[in-house]
Amino acid sequence: MERLEIMGIFGSKEFPGTGSFPHGIHPPGNKFYSAGAQVEVITVPDKVVLPLLQHIGAPCEPVVKPRQTVACGEMVGEGQAFVSASLHTPVAGKVKKIGVVTLPNGRHLPAIEIKTEGEQQPCNELWEEMTSTDWSLSTIPDYSPDEIARLIHAAGIVGLGGAAFPTHVKVMPNDKRLIDSLLVNGCECEPYLTCDYRLMKEAPHAIVAGALLAGRAVSAKEIFICIEDNKPEAIEALELATRNTVVQVAVVRTKYPQGSEKQLVKAVLNLDVPLGGLPSDVGVALSNVGTMAAVARAVIKKGPLTHRIVSVTGGGIVTPKNIFTPIGISMGELIDFCGGLTEDAARIIAGGPMMGFAFSDLTTPVTKGTSGITILTHAETASGEETACVRCGRCVEACPMNLVPTRLAMAARYKNTALARQYNINACFECGSCTYVCPANIKLVQLIRTGKAQVAAAMKR
Ligand code: SF4
Ligand code: SF4
Numbered sequence: 132m133e134r135l136e137i138m139g140i141f142g143s144k145e146f147p148g149t150g151s152f153p154h155g156i157h158p159p160g161n162k163f164y165s166a167g168a169q170v171e172v173i174t175v176p177d178k179v180v181l182p183l184l185q186h187i188g189a190p191c192e193p194v195v196k197p198r199q200t201v202a203c204g205e206m207v208g209e210g211q212a213f214v215s216a217s218l219h220t221p222v223a224g225k226v227k228k229i230g231v232v233t234l235p236n237g238r239h240l241p242a243i244e245i246k247t248e249g250e251q252q253p254c255n256e257l258w259e260e261m262t263s264t265d266w267s268l269s270t271i272p273d274y275s276p277d278e279i280a281r282l283i284h285a286a287g288i289v290g291l292g293g294a295a296f297p298t299h300v301k302v303m304p305n306d307k308r309l310i311d312s313l314l315v316n317g318c319e320c321e322p323y324l325t326c327d328y329r330l331m332k333e334a335p336h337a338i339v340a341g342a343l344l345a346g347r348a349v350s351a352k353e354i355f356i357c358i359e360d361n362k363p364e365a366i367e368a369l370e371l372a373t374r375n376t377v378v379q380v381a382v383v384r385t386k387y388p389q390g391s392e393k394q395l396v397k398a399v400l401n402l403d404v405p406l407g408g409l410p411s412d413v414g415v416a417l418s419n420v421g422t423m424a425a426v427a428r429a430v431i432k433k434g435p436l437t438h439r440i441v442s443v444t445g446g447g448i449v450t451p452k453n454i455f456t457p458i459g460i461s462m463g464e465l466i467d468f469c470g471g472l473t474e475d476a477a478r479i480i481a482g483g484p485m486m487g488f489a490f491s492d493l494t495t496p497v498t499k500g501t502s503g504i505t506i507l508t509h510a511e512t513a514s515g516e517e518t519a520c521v522r523c524g525r526c527v528e529a530c531p532m533n534l535v536p537t538r539l540a541m542a543a544r545y546k547n548t549a550l551a552r553q554y555n556i557n558a559c560f561e562c563g564s565c566t567y568v569c570p571a572n573i574k575l576v577q578l579i580r581t582g583k584a585q586v587a588a589a590m591k592r
Contacts, residue, residue: 146355148401151384152394154531156564158322158387158485160361165325165444165451170333172255172455173468175247179222179459180496181207182232182242186289187296188214193243199226203252204435207243210287216297216499217287221437221457224248235481235488235495242496245459257438258455262333266340266427268376271347276304279348279430286429287499288436292316292327292390292419293482295500298426301416302348311414312400313351315342315423317358317365318383318390321483324503326440327420329453331358331365334424335372341423342378344430349416355381356420357399359389387485388562392417394531406558421502441497443469447476447506456497462504463493475508485563518571526565526575532558536565536575543582548589551582559583 184190189212195201201220208218224247232242274282284299315338319327331338338356346354356373358366360382369380383389383398393404395417402413410417418426421439428434437458444451449470456465462481466472472479480487481495483505526536535554542551556579565575 146381146399148397148399150382150398151386152389152397152531154529154533154564155386155388155394156529156567157385158567160385161323161445162325162328164323164446165442165453166328168325168329168452170258170329170440170453170455172258173457173460173465175222175251175254176457176460176464178224178227178244178246179220179457180232180242180244180461181218181220181459182234182240182496182498183208183218184238184240185218185295185458185498185500186216187294188212188216190240191215191218193229193241195226195243197226197228200224200248201226201245204437206287206435207245210297214297214300216289216299217285218243219287219435219437220245221459222247223251232496233492234498235490237488254438254455254457260432261337261424261428264336266336266431268340268343270431271340271343274344274347274430276348276350279344280304282430282433283348283426286425286435288422288425288429289499290419291421291425291439291499291502293486293500293502298418298422301418302345304350305411308411309414310349310411310416311352312416313342313346313349313354314395314399314415314417315354315356315420316390316395316417317356317362317369317420318395319362320359320385320387320390321485321502322387323444323505324442324483325444326442326453326502328362328365330421330424330440331362332368335368337424337427338369338420339372339376339378340431341426343376344426345416345418345423346378351416354378355399357381357383357395359383359385361385387564388531391531391560391562406555436499439497439499439501441465441501442503443506444503445506446508446511447473447479449473458499459496461493462495462497465497465504466493466506472506473508475510476506477509477512478507480505480507485567486561515572517573520571520573523570525568525570529564529568531562531564532560534559536579537573539582540573540575540578543578543585546585548586551586556582556586
């Protein structure tokens with residue numbers, strides 16, 4: 132395999148891929164709103180609401196009852212299925228009730244509400260721990276792969292890039308799927324969001340420690356931290372933090388959706404993940420940079436996942452920020468912490484504009500997968516009326532999965548699940564590139580989402 136040299140901004144690293152992938156788009160990044168905003172720590176909220184399903188897989192089971200007192204970091208929900216993750220409270224307090232919440236993706240879920248009471252662990256202590264340079268890399272060989280997987284499981288860690296797949300499942304030793312390479316994903320290609328960027332800049336040593344631990348758990352022969360070339364300061368921070376370690380920084384080209392799994396495997400390793408397959412089918416494990424920092428804390432400090440960074444950004448927020456926040460705090464409290472909405476705020480999105488979900492209930496809680504809240508203005512959301520497809524083929528040209536989005540959308544419109552399956556609708560990972568480029572303003576990805584739900588319902592029957 133020819134090895135192409137990709138010139139990084141702060142040196143050169145070799146990897147087999149070209150640093151990019153076929154198709155994709157170049158939407159405006161709009162990272163400027165919050166990229167310069169150093170992570171701020173929010174004060175402990177009066178209450179948290181913790182949905183019992185914050186990950187792909189089975190919901191966890193509550194292990195607390197109303198009126199019970201809980202301590203900071205205590206487990207309140209246990210992930211009993213293999214693909215599930217336990218839940219821990221970020222605050223000390225009293226369980227008020229187990230009610231129901233609706234998340235931005237429309238799912239109604241049972242959730243534990245905890246009223247804050249008693250002595251709290253200040254959030255800034257946790258953040259100082261995260262940003263420390265003292266992550267004692269020399270102790271990493273002392274942990275066995277099984278122990279690392281067990282501690283990750285106990286900490287309730289899921290992928291913090293948005294997909295929220297339980298991390299212990301990815302790192303469990305598996306004789307049938309041997310892993311050669313670990314790719315740590317710091318691309319953050321979704322426009323507006325900067326939480327991963329700030330973490331890479333401010334807590335690179337925690338990321339490197341987590342990458343070494345996860346790499347040891349899966350017995351990876353090589354570990355790359357992958358960053359798009361539009362983030363020179365994050366590249367520099369990680370070049371310094373990875374010095375004298377086996378972890379390498381792979382600088383890839385800026386393109387959307389560079390951060391999606393299959394596209395990143397292609398860009399860095401020049402491997403094709405088979406249709407319907409997983410990166411592990413070609414010997415690759417992937418995990419987000421935030422997940423790696425959480426792994427370092429879980430293994431070295433024995434701390435559960437209770438906090439994360441959330442970007443609150445866009446033209447519709449008074450002061451865009453990156454906030455280190457307890458999971459379960461309301462989205463509205465984060466918006467208030469940023470000075471509130473501007474007069475021309477038009478749409479609030481959980482996540483970024485390409486893959487996120489619009490919502491309006493500001494009591495909606497932050498979950499483990501909440502990477503950002505993007506607030507767009509009327510000018511930023513303006514789109515014309517939908518017209519008929521002009522068969523320009525732009526959606527086909529944009530699709531990184533080589534699908535034909537216009538046909539998928541038509542199958543969904545006519546509820547033709549057989550046709551939708553024939554066109555591989557489930558290979559669509561809802562990146563939104565097709566919608567972005569469509570000159571007829573057809574909401575292709577929304578139609579495809581509906582089509583996928585139709586297919587799932589038909590298969591259950
Ligand atoms: S069909 Fe799916 S994967 Fe392809 S561009 Fe559209 S949203 Fe992305
Ligand atoms: S981009 Fe829009 S108008 Fe062009 S072929 Fe696709 S659906 Fe039709």
